[in-house]
Structures are given as structure tokens and as C-alpha cells.
Amino acid sequence: MSVECFVTGGSGFIGQHLLARLTFSGHKVWVLMRHVSNLETLREQVRQLGGEPSRIHAVQGDLNQQELGLNAADRQRIAAASVVFHLAAQFAWGLPLDQARAVNVDGALTVARLAASQRSRLLMVGGYMLQNIAHLNSIGIDHQRPETTDWPAVYQRVGGYEASKLEAHFAVIRDMQAQQADCTIVHPATVCGHSESGHILAGQPVTELIRGLVTGKLTAIPGSPRHWLPLVSVDYLVALMVAAAFDPAMANQQALALDERTPNLQGLLTHIAGTLQVQAPRHHLPLGLLRWLLKIPGVATHLGTSPESLNFIQTARFDMSQSRELESRYQLKHPDLEITLEKTAQFVRRALMVSPAP
Ligand SMILES: NC(=O)c1ccc[n+]([C@@H]2O[C@H](COP(=O)([O-])OP(=O)(O)OC[C@H]3O[C@@H](n4cnc5c(N)ncnc54)[C@H](OP(=O)(O)O)[C@@H]3O)[C@@H](O)[C@H]2O)c1
Structure with missing residues (x-):
């Protein structure tokens, strides 16, 4: 069955592979783009990765803007999305707190609220550090009581990128629970290239x-x-993301995408x-x-x-138990x-x- 999806971060490394997989499977995808003039380049990149470029459409927007900066027509266009895939994030070392928070935390909350308002499933990409409870404790996060966290101290300890990803995770879960909306989170290990072509982008x-x-x-x-350094191939990761996104049993669940044989x-x-x-x-x-x-x-x-x-x-x-269940349900194999x-x-x-x- 073919459905519509809305994707943020579609021009990024994981995003390009996700677009290739979704469009190859017949889905129509709306991509949030800061520069829609890059749409043809993105379509060509996705074509080279095995996707169907004609199923990719752009809406102009930015995580830094209120309501993503979407105009009314584009807001209407994405309203039918069954799944909102939120991948966009600012990734850089040495990110100042304000900048990291604005894009990675406030931006994530805006995307989550949009998904909730139109009753789309939210598939958010986190990171495997969120599944390392000892690490969370060591940097001052009680994962069962995240609201007690002194976030500026966490930013100080681990830097803007990691801290903002951690803060976004707990903020989005709390927000979605309050709105009784569906949210599924996939936590990738560090992502390596495609298992057949080796394709990977600079800066990864x-x-x-x-x-x-x-x-x-x-x-x-x-x-x-x-x-x-736990790894996962980008092709396994996007296969797991798509399986989790469309699986009713994965509502409000989390899964790790990580190859234990690293x-x-x-x-x-x-x-x-x-x-x-x-x-x-x-x-x-x-x-x-x-x-x-x-x-x-x-x-x-x-x-x-x-x-x-x-x-x-x-x-x-x-703990890979949740991922193993998904793997056996969808015959996924690293x-x-x-x-x-x-x-x-x-x-x-x-x-x-x-x-x-x-
Ligand atoms: N790669 C890894 O090893 C890894 C591991 C764990 C988790 N993750 C998570 O996976 C997700 C995707 O990672 P990736 O490696 O594919 O990232 P990436 O290649 O750095 O791509 C980042 C994407 O985010 C978009 N973006 C950045 N700032 C934005 C803004 N203000 N408004 C709208 N879009 C914005 C970029 O768009 P432009 O084209 O406009 O720049 C790009 O599409 C991220 O959430 C990351 O934290 C990645």
C-alpha cells in the first residue's frame, strides 16, 4: 500500500537513503527543505541510491522558524502524511547551547506537535547514547525523572550536539504523552556506509x-x-526505521539500530x-x-x-531485545x-x- 510521508532532514546522509527506500516502495514523500532550489539535486542523489525521484516533493521550511516556516498551502499538502519522519538536526562539534537548543530541541518539539496535530505517527531519530543508562547517570540525567535534569550543566559536560539530542528526546516524549499522540523512536549507532555501494557523505x-x-x-x-564504537549500516538502519514507522505495535516504543558484531x-x-x-x-x-x-x-x-x-x-x-523482535517480524538482517x-x-x-x- 502506498501512503504519503513527511520527512525532515531528507537531504542528509540517512535522509537520502530513507527517501530512496520510501519512494522505491511506492510512497509519496514531502521533504522539508531549507533551500527548495536543491530539489532536483536531491532527486538525482536519491535516483542514484535506487529511489524513484518523481515521488519526492519539497516544502520550504526551517526548524529554526516558528511552525517550521511552512506556508498555508504547504501545511495543507503535508496534512495527509501517515508518518512524519524527523531526522533533521544540526550536527557539529562545539555547538553553542542556544543554537543547539533552537534547532535540535525546539525544532524537534515543533515537528512533534505538527505530527500530533494531524494525527500522523511520529518516527523520530534519536541516538544510541540514549540507551546507555550508566552514561546518562554519569552526566547527570536520571532517565526515569528527566525533568529533574540541570540541562545547562549537561551541555557543559558533553557539548551542544549530544546534550541537545538528549534533551530533545525527553522533551518530545513528554509532549507526545501529554497530547496522547503516537511516537516511535529509533536510536542509531554511528552510521557507516551502504553495504553494497559503500555510499556515505563527507562530514559523517x-x-x-x-x-x-x-x-x-x-x-x-x-x-x-x-x-x-558501535556501528550500523545505513541500509539496515533505514529498513528498521521504515518497519518501525508503519508497525502499529511500535507505537510509543523505541528500538536500537546497532550491529552487536561491531x-x-x-x-x-x-x-x-x-x-x-x-x-x-x-x-x-x-x-x-x-x-x-x-x-x-x-x-x-x-x-x-x-x-x-x-x-x-x-x-x-x-539491550537489543526490542530490535530483535522487529528483526524477526520483518526478516531484517544486518x-x-x-x-x-x-x-x-x-x-x-x-x-x-x-x-x-x-
Ligand atoms: N550519522 C550518524 O552517525 C548518526 C548517529 C546517530 C544519530 N544520528 C541522527 O540521525 C539524524 C540524521 O543524521 P544524518 O547523519 O543523516 O545528518 P546530516 O547528514 O548531518 O543531515 C542533517 C539534515 O538536517 C537538515 N537540517 C539541519 N539544520 C536544519 C534546519 N535548521 N532546518 C531544517 N533542516 C535542517 C539538513 O538540511 P540541509 O541540507 O538544509 O543542511 C540535513 O538534511 C540526526 O538527527 C542525527 O542526530 C545520526
Whole structure:
């Protein structure tokens, strides 16, 4: 059955793959775009990813504006959406609190209220840190009483991007519960490329990791042998998102999109380095020391990373029971992660040859 959907963040990495999957399945999609003049470029990108470009339509808007800046005609156009997929977010290290909050928290609340007002299911993308209860506790969030959180202190501890994603999550759940509206949340691990083409965009954390190896800037393994950076392929992620979005049993539920077979960070870096035939780092650098080094002026810029990025490297393991149920209901299977990483690394290297790293 073909339905209409409204998608924010459709021009982003996950968004492009989501549009490809939705339109390939016959759905019509309205995309919130800050620059509708980019629609033809987006359609072409989605066509290359296997989607059907003629099913993609744009509405002009911005998370930073009141009611997303939608005009009355566009508001009417998206009113029939069965599902509102909220992916848009400002992702950058060092985001100031006000800016992060305006886009990632207030923007998310506006999208959620729009979904509730037209009785669309909201499918929101969170992040796997929200499923790491020990981490939440350690940064001052009691996940059972999030309203007691001192948010400015959390922004101080983990930076604007992560803090705003965490704050948005709890704010949207509270708001949707108050309105008795449906909400489903999918939490991706760090996303790597497509399992067949390796397609990934510049600026993604995995792209930056691969660039670090190619340019020889990543010379030590952050953390200990117990540390890992949980990954998920973008094709598995969007398949899980679509399954969850249309499943009545997933109303007001959350699922993790994470490949438990992700090796530890050392294994991950060794595998990528082997594919690219570059030197793999062999020695570990404790996270505390690395965090301290990255605070030295110029070091983070030189290494192309930030102390904020280190929070995503951890030792925690996750409860995958909800995802396993979804996987068996929809016969979802993670693609082979080693092959996916090889394809992703080759894709990034090809892209670097076209526009070399600075
Ligand atoms: N990638 C990961 O590893 C990862 C892991 C966990 C969770 N997530 C979450 O997944 C979601 C999508 O991530 P992604 O990696 O696909 O992001 P991305 O490639 O950085 O794309 C971000 C998207 O958000 C849009 N956007 C940014 N600011 C906006 C604004 N003010 N108004 C309207 N749209 C705006 C961008 O539109 P423009 O084209 O106009 O810039 C773009 O479409 C995010 O919520 C992110 O937090 C990602």
C-alpha cells in the first residue's frame, strides 16, 4: 500500500537513503527543505541510491522558524502524511547551547506537535547514547525523572550536539504523552556506509575516522581494548526505521539500530587500515589523556576531531531485545559488517581522491 510521508532532514546522509527506500516502495514523500532550489539535486542523489525521484516533493521550511516556516498551502499538502519522519538536526562539534537548543530541541518539539496535530505517527531519530543508562547517570540525567535534569550543566559536560539530542528526546516524549499522540523512536549507532555501494557523505563521523587513517593523523587507538564504537549500516538502519514507522505495535516504543558484531575499536581500525593498505595504529591512548590533549589549542583542529566525539567511544553493551523482535517480524538482517566497512573505506578513499583532505 502506498501512503504519503513527511520527512525532515531528507537531504542528509540517512535522509537520502530513507527517501530512496520510501519512494522505491511506492510512497509519496514531502521533504522539508531549507533551500527548495536543491530539489532536483536531491532527486538525482536519491535516483542514484535506487529511489524513484518523481515521488519526492519539497516544502520550504526551517526548524529554526516558528511552525517550521511552512506556508498555508504547504501545511495543507503535508496534512495527509501517515508518518512524519524527523531526522533533521544540526550536527557539529562545539555547538553553542542556544543554537543547539533552537534547532535540535525546539525544532524537534515543533515537528512533534505538527505530527500530533494531524494525527500522523511520529518516527523520530534519536541516538544510541540514549540507551546507555550508566552514561546518562554519569552526566547527570536520571532517565526515569528527566525533568529533574540541570540541562545547562549537561551541555557543559558533553557539548551542544549530544546534550541537545538528549534533551530533545525527553522533551518530545513528554509532549507526545501529554497530547496522547503516537511516537516511535529509533536510536542509531554511528552510521557507516551502504553495504553494497559503500555510499556515505563527507562530514559523517565514520568518514572522518577513515580520513584520519588515510591522512596518517590517527596514530593511536582511543581508549582501551574494551572500547568500541558501535556501528550500523545505513541500509539496515533505514529498513528498521521504515518497519518501525508503519508497525502499529511500535507505537510509543523505541528500538536500537546497532550491529552487536561491531569489533572493538582496535579491530575496527585494523580492518579499515588493512583495506586501505595504510598503517593501523597499534598503541592505545587512554580517553582521559586524549581528552586533555584535544583541549590544547590547535590539537583538535590538527587531528580533525574534538573531545566531544570521544563520548561515543565506550565499553557499554546494549539491550537489543526490542530490535530483535522487529528483526524477526520483518526478516531484517544486518549485512556483513566487515564487507560493509571495506566498501565504505573504498568509497571514502575514492571521494578523497576527487577532493583531497586539507
Ligand atoms: N550519522 C550518524 O552517525 C548518526 C548517529 C546517530 C544519530 N544520528 C541522527 O540521525 C539524524 C540524521 O543524521 P544524518 O547523519 O543523516 O545528518 P546530516 O547528514 O548531518 O543531515 C542533517 C539534515 O538536517 C537538515 N537540517 C539541519 N539544520 C536544519 C534546519 N535548521 N532546518 C531544517 N533542516 C535542517 C539538513 O538540511 P540541509 O541540507 O538544509 O543542511 C540535513 O538534511 C540526526 O538527527 C542525527 O542526530 C545520526
